[in-house]
Amino acid sequence: MSIKTDFSWKVAGEAGYGIMVTGDMFSRACMRSGAYTFDYPEYPSLIRGGHNTYQTRISDREVFSQVREVNILIALNQDGVDLHKDELAEDAILIFDPENTKTDFANSIPLPMAEIVAKFNGDKIMRNTVALGASLAFVCVDFEILKELIREAFSKKGEDVVKHNLDIAKAGYDFVGKKKCAFKVPAKAVKKKMLMSGNDAISLGAIKAGCKFMSTYPMTPATAIMHYFAKHEEDMGLIMKHTEDEIAGILMAIGAGHAGARAMAATSGGGFALMVEALGMAAMTETPVVVVVAQRPGPSTGLPTWTEQGDLRFVLHASQGDFFRVVLTPGDHEECFEAGVQAFNYAERYQTPVIILTDKYLGESFRSVEPFSFSATVNRGKLILSPAADYKRYEFSDDGISPRALPGSVVFGVFSNEHNKDGDFTEDPEMRNRMNEKRWAKIETASKEIGDKVRYYGDKNPDVTVFSWGSTKGPVLEAMKLAKGLKIGLVHTFCMMPFPTEEISEYLKSAKRAVLIEGNIGAQFGGLIREYTGVEIKDKLLKYNGRPFYPEEILKFLKK
Amino acid sequence: MILDTIQKGRKPDWCPGCGNFGILMALKQAVTELKLNPAETVLVSGIGCGPKMPLWIDVSGFQSIHGRTLPVATGIKLANHRLNVFTTAGDGDCYGIGMGHFIHAMRRNMDMVCIVHNNQVYGLTKGQTSPTSDQGAKSLSTPAGVIEVPTRPLSLAIVSGATFVARGFAGDAPHLKNLIIEAHKHRGFALVDVLQPCVTFNKTNTYEWFRERVYKLEDEKSYDPKNKMLALKTADKWNTKIPIGVYYREDRELYSDKVAAIKDMPLVEQNIDNVNIEELYKDFY
Numbered sequence: 001m002s003i004k005t006d007f008s009w010k011v012a013g014e015a016g017y018g019i020m021v022t023g024d025m026f027s028r029a030c031m032r033s034g035a036y037t038f039d040y041p042e043y044p045s046l047i048r049g050g051h052n053t054y055q056t057r058i059s060d061r062e063v064f065s066q067v068r069e070v071n072i073l074i075a076l077n078q079d080g081v082d083l084h085k086d087e088l089a090e091d092a093i094l095i096f097d098p099e100n101t102k103t104d105f106a107n108s109i110p111l112p113m114a115e116i117v118a119k120f121n122g123d124k125i126m127r128n129t130v131a132l133g134a135s136l137a138f139v140c141v142d143f144e145i146l147k148e149l150i151r152e153a154f155s156k157k158g159e160d161v162v163k164h165n166l167d168i169a170k171a172g173y174d175f176v177g178k179k180k181c182a183f184k185v186p187a188k189a190v191k192k193k194m195l196m197s198g199n200d201a202i203s204l205g206a207i208k209a210g211c212k213f214m215s216t217y218p219m220t221p222a223t224a225i226m227h228y229f230a231k232h233e234e235d236m237g238l239i240m241k242h243t244e245d246e247i248a249g250i251l252m253a254i255g256a257g258h259a260g261a262r263a264m265a266a267t268s269g270g271g272f273a274l275m276v277e278a279l280g281m282a283a284m285t286e287t288p289v290v291v292v293v294a295q296r297p298g299p300s301t302g303l304p305t306w307t308e309q310g311d312l313r314f315v316l317h318a319s320q321g322d323f324f325r326v327v328l329t330p331g332d333h334e335e336c337f338e339a340g341v342q343a344f345n346y347a348e349r350y351q352t353p354v355i356i357l358t359d360k361y362l363g364e365s366f367r368s369v370e371p372f373s374f375s376a377t378v379n380r381g382k383l384i385l386s387p388a389a390d391y392k393r394y395e396f397s398d399d400g401i402s403p404r405a406l407p408g409s410v411v412f413g414v415f416s417n418e419h420n421k422d423g424d425f426t427e428d429p430e431m432r433n434r435m436n437e438k439r440w441a442k443i444e445t446a447s448k449e450i451g452d453k454v455r456y457y458g459d460k461n462p463d464v465t466v467f468s469w470g471s472t473k474g475p476v477l478e479a480m481k482l483a484k485g486l487k488i489g490l491v492h493t494f495c496m497m498p499f500p501t502e503e504i505s506e507y508l509k510s511a512k513r514a515v516l517i518e519g520n521i522g523a524q525f526g527g528l529i530r531e532y533t534g535v536e537i538k539d540k541l542l543k544y545n546g547r548p549f550y551p552e553e554i555l556k557f558l559k560k
Numbered sequence: 561m562i563l564d565t566i567q568k569g570r571k572p573d574w575c576p577g578c579g580n581f582g583i584l585m586a587l588k589q590a591v592t593e594l595k596l597n598p599a600e601t602v603l604v605s606g607i608g609c610g611p612k613m614p615l616w617i618d619v620s621g622f623q624s625i626h627g628r629t630l631p632v633a634t635g636i637k638l639a640n641h642r643l644n645v646f647t648t649a650g651d652g653d654c655y656g657i658g659m660g661h662f663i664h665a666m667r668r669n670m671d672m673v674c675i676v677h678n679n680q681v682y683g684l685t686k687g688q689t690s691p692t693s694d695q696g697a698k699s700l701s702t703p704a705g706v707i708e709v710p711t712r713p714l715s716l717a718i719v720s721g722a723t724f725v726a727r728g729f730a731g732d733a734p735h736l737k738n739l740i741i742e743a744h745k746h747r748g749f750a751l752v753d754v755l756q757p758c759v760t761f762n763k764t765n766t767y768e769w770f771r772e773r774v775y776k777l778e779d780e781k782s783y784d785p786k787n788k789m790l791a792l793k794t795a796d797k798w799n800t801k802i803p804i805g806v807y808y809r810e811d812r813e814l815y816s817d818k819v820a821a822i823k824d825m826p827l828v829e830q831n832i833d834n835v836n837i838e839e840l841y842k843d844f845y
């Protein structure tokens with residue numbers, strides 16, 4: 001039997017029973033042992049009682065998405081078997097607790113989790129620790145690595161707690177012993193890697209860029225960004241304000257931005273809906289602000305803890321009037337970091353809102369990454385610290401961008417009403433035109449200045465060219481790896497506004513077969529492509545059931 | 561500070577006789593008397609007749625949107641606590657659409673002065689009723705009269721954690737000026753609700769109506785603004801006698817006193833040129 005070094009492990013069971021922690025530790029142990037990992041947790045919108053899963057893909061090469069097939073399934077209850085048996089690969093093994101679960105799956109291993117926990121006088125909730133120990137034994141990860149992780153996780157709670165967890169994990173590990181296993185974590189730890197979510201990567205990017213202020217309101221799947229900022233308020237000199245609502249969230253960020261701090265808010269579609277009026281105020285007053293919008297399926301409350309790409313049109317058009325906003329649509333964790341950094345440069349350079357559009361899948365999937373190589377210097381655009389006495393906030397300029405002073409340095413006003421270059425109200429038709437045109441000119445300026453709006457991956461001469469954006473990137477890249485014989489190219493859009501019209505037109509012209517893949521029912525990106533290039537991509541794969549794309553289904557579609 | 565009402569070559573476009581002239585004059589005189597540096601003084605406004613004040617006063621301004629003055633002002637103040645922050649809002653602005661922000665701003669106790677032009681109508685949108693309109697008040701939006709009871713902003717402020725609660729009268733600018741000065745000197749969130757006759761749309765609560773009723777709290781020897789229960793009782797006075805002056809004051813730590821990031825210097829003065837995130841990577845190994 002050949003030993004697989006690219007496989008998927010999944011733990012499934014009732015919410016509240018430590019599924020997330022088990023998954024995180026399993027993945028981290030494999031990563032420390034040398035593997036590349038990609039993790040995707042799924043959970044319903046409740047804290048206890050629902051069905052949770054944590055799936056991690058382990059490989060000896062870098063991986064960009066989960067796959068549908070599971071090779072090792074840990075079922076903590078009957079649902080853990082019933083809801084996932086059709087995901088099991090041919091060579092899969094199923095590990096279950098005979099005390100609460102029955103199965104007729106041939107290749108299954110009863111692991112007496114409850115019994116082992118009881119032997120050590122542990123709480124039932126610690127069954128996951130047995131499963132963790134057993135899982136790592138199955139894939140040949142050195143117990144020392146788990147020991148270290150348990151120590152890190154529980155040392156704050158005292159030596160007794162550490163020992164208790166270690167004993168139980170060891171019992172699980174030893175139960176499996178040196179049993180033959182078809183899966184093995186590749187043990188070639190060359191570089192130190194980090195296990196990080198898209199939300200984490202955005203937070204790090206923002207902090208790197210000098211973002212000092214976040215004000216926002218919790219909303220899945222963006223909440224982790226708020227938590228990260230709050231955790232690092234003291235050591236990184238940040239302010240994180242949990243506001244009364246999202247309206248106040250974006251407004252405070254705009255206030256802080258006006259005063260001169262790099263500032264942001266982070267939310268999902270529903271929270272963004274509340275921010276819409278203030279978004280236009282930022283554009284009219286020409287105040288920099290960054291908003292992360294992590295999508296989940298709508299309309300309304302929708303599927304609060306699942307994924308979709310249904311808010312693209314919303315963020316592009318949100319708020320009354322015509323105005324320019326930058327919209328970045330990162331596709332993986334490195335691009336989340338890049339967007340996190342660049343958003344603040346763009347917001348100050350163009351003095352307008354910048355939106356980073358992600359989703360549950362990207363924001364809450366964890367991948368093993370190396371320290372980020374992307375770097376950009378802080379660009380504060382036309383900020384002037386010592387303005388002259390005759391300073392004019394809205395001075396005309398060819399690039400549409402006026403010199404920006406900060407309150408404290410000179411007397412000036414900013415106005416949400418239409419205004420003249422002094423910042424005084426005006427309803428004069430000529431002045432209205434000139435001001436509107438000044439702000440509108442930023443699109444062309446930004447379009448010229450922002451590079452790499454579209455990124456190409458895959459075969460130079462593909463049989464099929466995929467057009468996608470945001471988090472769909474990972475599953476398409478993995479479909480490429482699975483494809484034997486079919487040459488796939490991916491045109492991935494990282495910057496949606498200014499829209500990369502020329503780049504996409506070129507790729508459309510040379511495509512033998514163009515396919516649109518995106519996670520919404522309305523083919524929103526497809527509509528934009530048609531609007532900007534005149535080309536309609538009829539050949540499209542759309543998904544909108546709350547689940548991310550799987551490489552297998554993408555490949556199946558492309559092979560059609 | 562140019563005390564004339566003509567500023568930047570423009571006269572305020574309020575109706576002749578509008579109470580807002582008195583408020584603008586009082587604010588200008590207060591800023592002058594306090595010797596505030598106009599560049600370091602930011603007046604944040606909402607939308608309404610009263611909130612047009614930033615147009616006609618020689619300090620820095622931020623005209624935000626209807627109801628949203630306080631969060632913008634809070635963001636400005638948190639980012640640069642050296643700035644003097646004043647807000648100007650209508651009663652619809654602050655007690656209607658912006659009520660949520662109002663309550664939370666008071667809990668928070670940031671150091672700022674919140675001026676509310678309380679004319680008991682929506683002036684700019686042509687006279688509909690506002691949250692402070694009396695029960696039964698008729699308007700285009702309530703032809704049969706307001707059914708609800710009015711909001712009592714001062715009572716609300718006292719129970720919501722405001723640390724300085726005052727009421728002025730636009731018809732007594734010198735007194736209002738002193739209130740604004742005191743409000744600014746107070747370390748914390750200071751509400752100055754101003755009884756502001758709207759000569760065009762409010763034919764009930766006129767200058768005369770107010771003159772017959774207002775009296776100064778400071779003339780009442782026994783009044784102690786530190787007495788919360790007394791302040792609450794006083795805040796309920798309306799129909800026959802309306803006190804003006806400082807209703808309530810309390811010393812309480814500022815929100816910003818507890819924010820670690822700004823202990824040594826304002827947030828905007830921190831160097832952001834090359835933030836080191838190496839330490840943060842350690843969370844993820």
Ligand SMILES: Cc1ncc(C[n+]2csc(CCOP(=O)(O)OP(=O)(O)O)c2C)c(N)n1
Nearest residue numbers: 608609610626650651652653681682683684
């Ligand atoms: C979100 C929003 N809703 C409605 C309006 C229209 N509007 C402008 S001012 C105003 C009410 C003004 O009343 P108030 O705040 O009491 O100020 P006043 O004009 O009386 O000084 C309204 C409803 C708006 N500008 N924005």
Ligand code: SF4
Nearest residue numbers: 575578609683758759
């Ligand atoms: S409508 Fe009323 S509040 Fe507005 S300017 Fe005229 S008098 Fe003043």
Ligand SMILES: [Mg+2]
Nearest residue numbers: 650651681683
């Ligand atoms: Mg009013």
